[in-house]
Amino acid sequence: MDAAARVQTWIDERFNVGELLAPLREKTVPVHRYSQWYFLGGLTLFLFAVQLCSGVLLLLYYRPSASEAYESVQNITNHVQFGWLVRSLHSWSANLMVFCAFAHMFSVAFARAYRKPRELTWVTGMFLLFLVLGFGFSGYLLPWNTRAYFATKVGTEVAGQVPVVGHSMMVLLRGGEDVSGATLTRFFALHVAILPALAIGMVMLHLLLVQKFGTSVPVSVGNDWERNPHRRKEMKFFPNFFLRELIGWYIALGLLITLAAFFPWELGTKADPFSPAPPGIKPEWYFLAQFQTLKLIPAKVFHMDGEVLGILGFGLGGALWLGLPFIEALLGPRGARYVRVGAVFVLTYLAGMSVVGYMAR
């Protein structure tokens, strides 16, 4: 018996790994014309892993204080060997992760994969999306540059507009009345400790639910399979689907490194709390739609401050979207059609407003 086999036997005698992995071996993935959409969740997970690794590397040199943060990121990009690559990877991977998470969400929404019994899988997925946006928002401030400073100012002010609890929420987020060094340390704690802990737990729960209920088949494909059982096709998750996922991850890694190397992330100028916001200032693309909406809403709508209305609208929209599976059930037999129309509207609105926001001076 060679060494590897002996180690395996030693472990198996104690932990019976074969039995633990049995459910994974039995797991299958349906094969049909929409199967490629199944890769998006795994891809998001892979990019999350890239974020954890590159984030830990950045932690070795980053210093979270208003007087040192910008300089430390400058040091990472200019002096640390391959520091520019690690930082650029972290930024690009973050953006691709947000994109994949949104794409995954819309694919699930359009395939109505959230139907019974998978309602809570959808809910945990939405929580993960909120966490991802929280990562984006908190991480954005950490280099302490001008864009980040004003993005954070606006973003936390938005939280401050929420009726009743808004102001306390804003002070809690900022660590004071204004965006300052205290905000930076808070966002740092959020970004590197609190959010990762929550996200890892939520990912485990999400995967557990995915494992428990198996992969959802779109309604049209399911109906077809019921009428013509001979057309039903499945693939073993392990190793068949998993190996295909690995190929996808490898391609993603290649794309990521290419983007990071050829389009390194800019650092911009150091934040100065006492200079005006520079012209053409914009948030990251995934907050552009909200940003553009806040820009277009007039100052007063029916005696209400426009921005409060906008923020309440987004809050309500987010809550409805989070409860999508339950709302569809409440709407009865026509629910599916309403949800589809709603999903098309949401996608069109977000994409359209983002483009308008991008083009705007």
Added chain:
Amino acid sequence: MVTRALPTERPLEESTAKRIPRRAALRFLMGTIAGSVASLLYPILRYLVPPPESSLNANEALAGTVNELKPNSGKTFRFGNRPALLVRLTNGEYRSLSGVCTHLGCTVQYRPESTQIWCACHNGCYDVNGRNVSGPPPRALDNYEVQVRGQEIYVSRKRVA
């Protein structure tokens, strides 16, 4: 199968008469433990609330010097913990206003080409008196009092009459 009472077990009446019932005792203990653990939440919540800042409400600040600004130009200066704006109008007069946009708190700037105050974040515009004239800002900017003392320009909060 034969069931036998354990030697330590007493008849029910005797044990309930003389002692606190086991269930009540456990409930009391659990409550105490839960309460003591929960009491730790209070200091944690208080810890999260930042301490008050000292120089938040400074009443006066040095905004600049007389020769610094040409007519039809502006500058941002620090007033307490917030940015503020000093504008010299085309006729040479000074105006000073809060630098914080009333929409979502970005820092505004004076634009000589339109002789307006402008916020780059969401394209809000104010006139030189701070009145919100276009874009999303819901309210006017606060006005400050400008005093020229020798070569120095001081700005103070207006007293509410």
